[in-house]
Amino acid sequence: MIQKETVRKLAQDRIDERFPDVFIVEISISPKNAINVELDKKNSYVSIEECVAVSRNIEHNLDREQQDFELHVSSAGLDKPLRVLAQFEKNIGKEVDVVLKEGQKLTGTLIAAGEKSLTLETTRMEKPEGGKKKEKITEQHELPMSKIKETKIVISFK
Helix, strand or coil, X not given: CCCHHHHHHHHHHHHHHXXXXXXXXXXXXXXXXEEEEEEEECCCCCCHHHHHHHHHHHHHHCXXXXXXXXXXXXXXXXXXXXXXXXXXXXXXXCEEEEEEXXXXXXXXXXXXXXXXXXEEEEEEEECCCCCXXXXXXXXXXXEEHHHEEEEEECCXXX
């Protein structure tokens, strides 16, 4: 079976050589040697050319005579949860949905992200006691990564 670390090294070698803003989100290899490599980019989106270059470096350095394989190199989709710290950092300032392991869902602006926690700013309209008009209430929530089930970018077409 093809080793994940071999694929990671081949992908990282090409990234280091040509695309310093690109990073690996996930590598998976099925029992039938279907290799999936997901990439993302710090300040932009991964281009087709970047995916092709990484794919070619992996493909040209694995021996199909030794083990046959199927290879897919793609961008981490907008519809997928954020999985690595670099993705969280890239999306600071954007609106996200955070689902906690206990089931609670929060929607707000990602303010900060670290290895152990993220900070989410939420807003809601609430009528104060004795008041007639609703007021905007803004709160910041520091959420431990260990309590987060998933975080996804809110896709808006406004």
